[in-house]
Every structure is written in structure tokens, then in C-alpha cells.
Amino acid sequence: MAAAQLTAHGWLSIVTFPIMVNNSGGQSDRPAQDKRLVSLMNLRSTKFAPLLRATMLVSAVALIPATTAGLAAVDARSGPQFAKLLAIYSLVKENYVDQVDDDKLLKGAIDGMLASLDPHSTYLDGPSLQRIETMIDGNYTGLGLSVVEEDGAVKVVSPFKGSPAEKAGIKAGDFITHLDGTLYFERDLDEAVAKMRGAAGTPIRLTIFRTGREAPFDVTVTRGVIELEPVTSELQGDVGVISVNEFSRDVGKDVSTAINSLKAQAAKTPQGKLAGLVLDLRSNPGGSLDEAVALSDLFLDKGDIVSQRGRVASENQFYRAESMFKGDAIKGMPMIVLIDAGSASASEIVAGALQDQHRAVIMGETSFGKGSVQSLIGLDKTSAVKLTTARYFTPSGHSVQEGGIDPDIRVPQLSDPDAKARSERAVRESDLRGHLINEASLDDKELETDKKDDPRFTETPEELKKKGIKDFQLHYAIQTLGRTAGRPALAARK
Numbered sequence: 001m002a003a004a005q006l007t008a009h010g011w012l013s014i015v016t017f018p019i020m021v022n023n024s025g026g027q028s029d030r031p032a033q034d035k036r037l038v039s040l041m042n043l044r045s046t047k048f049a050p051l052l053r054a055t056m057l058v059s060a061v062a063l064i065p066a067t068t069a070g071l072a073a074v075d076a077r078s079g080p081q082f083a084k085l086l087a088i089y090s091l092v093k094e095n096y097v098d099q100v101d102d103d104k105l106l107k108g109a110i111d112g113m114l115a116s117l118d119p120h121s122t123y124l125d126g127p128s129l130q131r132i133e134t135m136i137d138g139n140y141t142g143l144g145l146s147v148v149e150e151d152g153a154v155k156v157v158s159p160f161k162g163s164p165a166e167k168a169g170i171k172a173g174d175f176i177t178h179l180d181g182t183l184y185f186e187r188d189l190d191e192a193v194a195k196m197r198g199a200a201g202t203p204i205r206l207t208i209f210r211t212g213r214e215a216p217f218d219v220t221v222t223r224g225v226i227e228l229e230p231v232t233s234e235l236q237g238d239v240g241v242i243s244v245n246e247f248s249r250d251v252g253k254d255v256s257t258a259i260n261s262l263k264a265q266a267a268k269t270p271q272g273k274l275a276g277l278v279l280d281l282r283s284n285p286g287g288s289l290d291e292a293v294a295l296s297d298l299f300l301d302k303g304d305i306v307s308q309r310g311r312v313a314s315e316n317q318f319y320r321a322e323s324m325f326k327g328d329a330i331k332g333m334p335m336i337v338l339i340d341a342g343s344a345s346a347s348e349i350v351a352g353a354l355q356d357q358h359r360a361v362i363m364g365e366t367s368f369g370k371g372s373v374q375s376l377i378g379l380d381k382t383s384a385v386k387l388t389t390a391r392y393f394t395p396s397g398h399s400v401q402e403g404g405i406d407p408d409i410r411v412p413q414l415s416d417p418d419a420k421a422r423s424e425r426a427v428r429e430s431d432l433r434g435h436l437i438n439e440a441s442l443d444d445k446e447l448e449t450d451k452k453d454d455p456r457f458t459e460t461p462e463e464l465k466k467k468g469i470k471d472f473q474l475h476y477a478i479q480t481l482g483r484t485a486g487r488p489a490l491a492a493r494k
Helices: 033-042 068-072 077-094 102-113 126-139 188-193 251-266 289-298 345-355 417-426 432-439 444-453 462-467 474-485
Strands: 005-006 012-016 061-065 122-125 145-150 153-159 174-179 204-207 217-222 229-237 238-244 278-279 304-309 317-320 335-339 361-364 372-380 383-395
Touching: 061 174, 077 102, 102 122, 122 126, 126 188, 174 188, 217 229, 229 251, 238 251, 238 474, 251 278, 251 289, 251 317, 278 474, 289 304, 304 345, 335 345, 335 474, 361 474
Parallel strands: 061 372, 238 278, 278 335, 335 361
Antiparallel strands: 005 012, 012 061, 122 383, 145 153, 153 174, 174 204, 204 217, 229 238, 304 317, 304 383, 372 383
């Protein structure tokens, strides 16, 4: 989904969300490149892990008109290079084996120029620009995925909660190697996105490479209408659980409403009040910067939330607490924020702010690591450039782009059968749970007692299933709040 509003300067400020992956058919064709692709995938620990990047994930995108003067301002020293470009263009036109369309050559030159900058800067026209307009309308049919390109492969940032992709078992970090049998490797990401579009009710076969599995496997997903609920909440015992699935318009207000509703429900329980709050940002690929600030501000009463820094220092922006909501909506109440590899962009802003301000404990797995800002610069009515113009920084000065947000307590998703194999290939800290309690200033006796209760993450998915635990990370967060009830361990630490 997306929101758009006219700014005071007459520019259209657009907030977009990850591309819904959804398209129609293909033909069966698995060339010899498959072996090379699988070999490259098997090198993921050395080749892919450091390259977390979000190509199709956009936050706080401002549409800026390009002026004639701006287009004409070319460094004189670039003259010989432009002459070389024109010379190559002429050579291709006159000597290439087939006739080549001018539009194809010029678009290729533009694409190459922007691709040399970073994975996020791209030229948009035709279908790619139309997708952004479609997102603004908020009408989707597809699989409910956000995807990026990583070293030529199509990588899943996250499936949206409740989407056809999630129901089919697609997970954050999966690589989509084939679509209906056709290899998609070292090709334009737009081609893959276009290939996956289609009408609701139609199937598409995805071939998935997943870290921890010995071989790729096929998953058939039926496209559907994607209707996301940005905010959902429920009371589990005396603990409130609020899931934020996307950062669309009014998420801050919606979470505030959910908190009041949970307090009212808890007042009717034997405990008489909320014991704590879990804010679930897992598989949330981002969205509006303003809503990320608003959600953070709900729980902060002082200090910075996030800063946005670009090339010109005078244009840097700092967002501070008390700018949208006054006070802490759950002052003094213990709070845990859940994140995973599918938590990106705006989700990382919230997690980083609450972590740096010591307002909440971050639990789960390291987030995606998308901390750059793209501006959508309109060239004319049919084309635009999406250009990286700034980076996000947490209150402590940490760039989200540099590895994402690390949790205070690393909790694997034990209810996922593939989690153990994935964790064996990942770099993890040995025991962060003790670190949390030391931060909370509990004495040695409480520390020892709490560690004795720690299940140490040894249970299998089958054992958890027998106990009725479908989501171990959420279960563990609620249990942690229960163990620390009445103590300031997970509340704001001033």
C-alpha cells in the first residue's frame, strides 16, 4: 500500500511499499546455468551474506521535479566521456548485426549509469513506473512478497503476513531461482516481477533455494487479492501483542488505539492490568518514515528517534520524541520488540530507536539492513529516476545500512523446521540472554534463577507442535515478560 500527499512546495511526497510479487506463466526451460547458479548459492556464506540490500524496498520517497538547468549542469571534464558514449552509440547503430531501436540503446545506457551507483538507484518508465502508481492506488493481486536482487538472484525480503506466499511457506531470505520452470538469474528484476503478475486464483510454480536445504525445491503458490491489515492486536493472558504488518498511513494512531483497547481488555482479567507489551515487527518490510517516527514516539518521551543524512550537511534532518505524541503510552511497562530477517527499513528505524533509548528489549534475529533513502525525481509524465539521496541513522549514530539491527536477545524460530540448519551457517553471539539481564541490573540471584528457567532453545519443531506452540519467538517473548513481571527488567531504563 502507499500514501501520497502534496507538500508545501508543491511536490508530491510519495510513500511506497515493497513490490507485490505477482505474475503469470512461463515455459519450462532449465538450462545448464542451473549448476552454476546452485554453486553460487552454496557460496552464500561468503558471497551473499555481506550483501544485504533492498532494491525494490522504498521508504519515504519524495517526487522532485527535474529542472532544465539541473539537466544541463554537466561537469566540463565529462565532455570527452560523453563524446565516447556518442561514438559507441554511432558504432552500434551502424555496425551491429541487427537493427537496434534507439529507445533500447538509450535506456540501456541510463540503466547502466544508475546501476553503477548502488542497487537502489534505478530508471523508471512504463511498467516499472506504473507499478508505483498502482501501489499508490493500493490495489493488489499477487503473492504478497517483497523482493530484491542480490548478486543476480531474486531474493525474498519477506512475505506479508497472511499472504498467499506466507501460507505456501515462502520465507525471508529465500532465493527464487525459477518461475514456472524458467531460470531467472542475472536478469532484470523487473522481468521477474512482471513474470509473477497475474489474476487472483491463478497458480505459479516457484523454485526456491533455501539456506540449510541441500537442494532447491518447488512451491506452487496461488495468486490472491492482497488485503493487508496494517495493525492487529490480541491479549494473551495479561500480555498485549501488537503486530504492525506495514507502515502505511495512520499506523501510529492505529497502534495507540490498539493499546487503549488492550488496556480495557486487561482491566477485565483477574490480573486487572497489562503486565507487558510485545510489538511484533517481523516480516514487516517497511513503509512511511513519518509513521516509523510516530510509532517510536508513542513509547518515547525524550531524545532522538532517527536522523536522515545526505551529502549536504545543512539538509540533514533529525526526528525527535514528543513531535507527534506526548509522553509514553505505556510508561513503566515492560516491552519487547520482535524482529527478524524480514524486518526492514521503517521497522529498523523503530527497533533502533527503542533499543538505543533503552525503552524496549529487541528480540529475535538480525534485521534486513535497509537504511538508505531514495528520492523519486520526475523527468516527465512518463518517466522518473529513483535515486539514493540519504541514509538513516539510529539515535546512537549507527547506520542501519551497516548490518541492520542486532537483537538484544537472539531467539531462533524453533518452530521453523529449517531454522536449525540456517543458524548453523550464521554468525551468532553465544549467549545474549545474560547480556539483557545484566543491562536490566538484576542481582546475581535473579540472574541465576532466570537462567535455570531458560529452555536454551533445544526443543524441536515436532516437540513444540505437540505443545501447541506454533510461533516459538512470540511464545518466548510472552514467557520472558511473564518471568520479569513486577520488575523493571524490560521497562524503560533511564
